[in-house]
Amino acid sequence: MKSDEIQKVISGYKDVLPMSVLEEVENSLPSTISKSNATQIMDETVAAYNAARVNPGESVGIVSAESIGEPGTQMTLNTFHFAGVAEMNVTTGLPRIIEIFDAQKTLKTPMMEVFLNKPHNTNMDTIRKFATSIKETLFDEFVVEFALNIFDQTLRITLDKDILADHDLSEKDLIKCVKLKAKGFSIESTEGSILFTQKGKAGEIKELYNLKEKIRVVKVKGIKGILQVLPVKRGEEYIVLTSGNNLKDILDLPEVDATRTLSNDVHEVYKVLGVEAARHAIINEVYKVIEAQGLNIDVRHIMLVADLMTTNGNVKGITRYGVVSEKASVLARASFETPIKHLINAALEGEIDNLTSVVENVMINQPVPLGTGLPGLVTKMK
């Protein structure tokens, strides 16, 4: 805790510096600092902060676009493979960047990084057990044979005992899972097999067949959507990489460290954790790709794009249906894909374009309101 005097000095800068900067300075000041030194440091901080600020009329958007676009031309189109038993491949490079910036709903390779709480993340065996427990396991995987008996109107399912043992399950557990699906059937289980018999009058074969198809895809264990799991060591601890995602259900598990667990699906992050988290997800995911490609792009360019995509409180892609459709100017919208559609809709609504932005002014050849074109006259001319 700093002395009150120093606190006072720092809070005196409330109006010129943002809270985050003030906090950072406060935390890094030594406790023994004198008042005059603290004032000097604060003044220097203000000077540095002002020097780093973007000037009015700076075309941050175009600069960001060029800063991302130019290195983007050097990006590879390759997907990257994990070497390992359960191989997983990940979209990287330009396809992934497009996926994020377009805010696509279905990803080519949905993934999660599941971090666990302290006692669970220290050894490989526990993490492996956890991994298999979250993997979505369907009934089908335990089955050796489905035998439809037309005369008896029965369905006999032969199970693989080894796999059952691996998952620490018995025939009874499986029956519990499929009971709901098998209404109208009596179920008997014997060692290594389950027998379904149609109750009452002999129905059609079709019903038996439907039953079989229904049972096959019943989830026996794990979390829906988690198709593959891969326990890996990350630094000192072990984490689980998953292919397929279901952030909501994963975060409900008591072992999972909800503060660090990530999904690469921006929309899912938005739904589960909110728009601020989605903004961070965009920044992190894009930055991950850029780093992997060995490119050097300032995060602030990506932050600008992420801000633009999330500024409405939901996630919008840089597409003609997303942020472009939100532009105020008719001409600006028309200049980006499907011009006639935009012009006609604008005509139907009687829209007025106030020519306040860049593209419109380039089109009609007027000075763009940026840089030297921004300042106007204070004096009103008569």
Add this chain to the structure above:
Amino acid sequence: MADVYINAKFVGTVDEPTAFVNDIKDLRRKGTFPLDVNVYHDIAAQEVRLFADEGRARRPLIIVRDGKSLLTVKHLEQLKDSEITWFDLVRQGVIEYLDAAEEENALVAWDEDHITEDHTHMEVTPGSISGVTASLVPFGNFMPSQRLIIGSKNQKQALGFYASNYSLRMDMDANILHYSQAPLVRTRVHDVSGYGDHPSGQNMVVAVMCYDGYNMEDGVILNKSSVERGLARSTYYTPVSAEELRYSGGLIDEISVPDKDVKGYKSEKDYSLLEGDGLVYPEAKLSEGDVVIGRTSPPRFLSSMDEYNLSAAIRRESSISLKHGERGVADFVVVTENEEGNRLVQVRLREERIPEIGDKFTSRHGQKGVTGVLVPQQDIPFSVSGIVPDLIFTPHGISSRMTISHLIELLGGKVGALGGRYVDGTLFESESEESLRKELLTLGFREDGTEVFHDGRTGRQMLVQIYVGSMYYLRLRHMVANKIQARARGPIQLLTRQPTEGKAKEGGLRLGEMEKDTLIAHGASLLLKERFDADKVIVPICEKSGLMGYYDFRRNGKAISPMYGENSDISNIEMSYAFKLMLDEVRSLGIYAKLVLNNKY
């Protein structure tokens, strides 16, 4: 058991396919079976396929039997003495032609040293792996394959002596290299193809070094004095042609000096080079705008009513004159007729092309470069023995492209020039670098090809020895004289009023979308506006209706609004013509695009 197919048609089966195939091959070699039939035994599919149809690519190979080539020293001697020919060897069963299918059953040895018991054939020469142009690259096995391809492509663009009757021909864009030379470092294909009769380059003294950076990024520096003595000089020929077209109604073009009352008559000066027949006289010096062939055409759209109309009966001027930036000397005039029997006139223009900055040169190793500067002989570094290079090549071009062959040719050329002989650089069978180095040593030079150089300007000895030698350099047909283009003002397109595109139309250089973005990024708003002022227009806009008005000069230039007539204020608004055009198009969609005017200040 195997199925037998002839030209992919099933004909029957054989019990012993291997023996059957061998029999066919033996008979063919003995000459009792047609030589152009190939047989292929597909062992996996149990099929024997015979091919006798046309269109198969086949190549000759020397037959190997029991680990021995059938081509003997005796054959070679007989060939040398012209006692036998190649086709005698084919008939004797020493050489046979295989197609792609039969090659599958063959094991071909690279050369005599590599023959084993299993081999069935041997290459006639290891160099047959490459085609004709690639074989013209010396030491081609000392460079990456992709550079070899570039090198052989470059040779097709080289200026040379393309046809000995060039002076009688009317080729489009023909070039003749003055003083073309046969290469000192050559391959066997140079001999076979008679390359010395139509060479396409010159042996130049090349130094591998830097000179004030004028040869960086694939530049070359030329010795200006060498150029003045005729190094890499060429002549460019291009024809100008005109014909007398026939029109309906028995009307016809006429090649003649146009009368003064012809529609579109230029000025007397423009026709000054024409003789009485309407053709330019040979050796006339022509420049931009000069008429080469005078021609008039009958009036267009002549209807029966117009026959008595004097102004419509006037013939049109349709002379051929030199376009923007063209020049030359009338070299050769041909008057003939075309396929339809119309009179056809062709005038061939000649222009001497002296190498200048921007002209393209290349060695035969895909090491092309553009002239960066021409330096007078006295300023160029010279060797202790007084040799001044014709061309200075940058060393930075070698490391990344790995064209070792370029360096070996330099060495070989030096040995050839000093020893007074041709050096063999045939693919895989070239003289060895070691022997070339040894020979260079016996000629009194350092065996690594380097020499002590002095700077021509200061006379100071250079700190390092310079790798110098003779190389065959090619001048490529891409010359700045054909490509240079600049414009400050000029023609515009009718529709958009924007500058035309392309050199032929004297067009502008487009400041495109991405270039526009850079100006925006710099905040250079007014510069951007100025750049895009090419299609600036001032449009009178009605302030009430927001539509374009006009000035009616029948009413003293009064401004008229399309909706309110004289009862509206009209303002002159500056905008790009493209935007005005877009407004028109939007209005043609039925959309009332209304401009709302506001005072900017």
